[in-house]
Amino acid sequence: MYKKILVxxxxxxxxECALDHVKAIAIxxxxxxxxxxxVIEPIPSQAYVEAPEDIxxxxxxxxxxxxxxxxSKLADDLKKGGVAAQxxxxxxxxxxxxxxxxxxxxxxxxxxxxxxxxGISRWVWGSVTDRVIRHSRVPVLTVSPxxxxxx
Numbered sequence: 555m556y557k558k559i560l561v562x563x564x565x566x567x568x569x570e571c572a573l574d575h576v577k578a579i580a581i582x583x584x585x586x587x588x589x590x591x592x593v594i595e596p597i598p599s600q601a602y603v604e605a606p607e608d609i610x611x612x613x614x615x616x617x618x619x620x621x622x623x624x625x626s627k628l629a630d631d632l633k634k635g636g637v638a639a640q641x642x643x644x645x646x647x648x649x650x651x652x653x654x655x656x657x658x659x660x661x662x663x664x665x666x667x668x669x670x671x672x673g674i675s676r677w678v679w680g681s682v683t684d685r686v687i688r689h690s691r692v693p694v695l696t697v698s699p700x701x702x703x704x705x
């Protein structure tokens with residue numbers, strides 16, 4: 555049914571709650587490709603005024619390396635479970651980069667966790683998931699991470 559599933563992750567345990575669903579769907583539907591995507595936000599231009607460029611570049615490199623290591627571990631865990639997973643790291647604004655990746659890479663399904671923000675928190679921070687749902691040209695399965703929350 556699906557040939558490629560995209561799983562955006564932000565490094566949080568709540569985002570990782572979607573992985574159980576990813577594994578079940580990928581195995582059950584014999585999905586040949588699962589892409590774990592991490593979007594790294596660029597360092598704000600204000601930082602360039604306050605810090606030397608080489609320090610900024612080193613911070614960007616460190617952020618990318620940490621994201622690659624994080625996704626590689628998750629992809630390896632999925633592979634051990636029989637899921638053909640790969641890790642991709644891109645730089646940009648989260649929702650924009652997720653939608654751009656979908657449009658350029660024949661993604662057929664997005665699976666992502668909601669973070670459960672509501673009220674003022676959601677208004678202030680916005681919702682990447684909400685934006686992806688509203689603008690995606692492919693189905694989006696959202697997973698409420700209620701089972702992962704403590705308390």
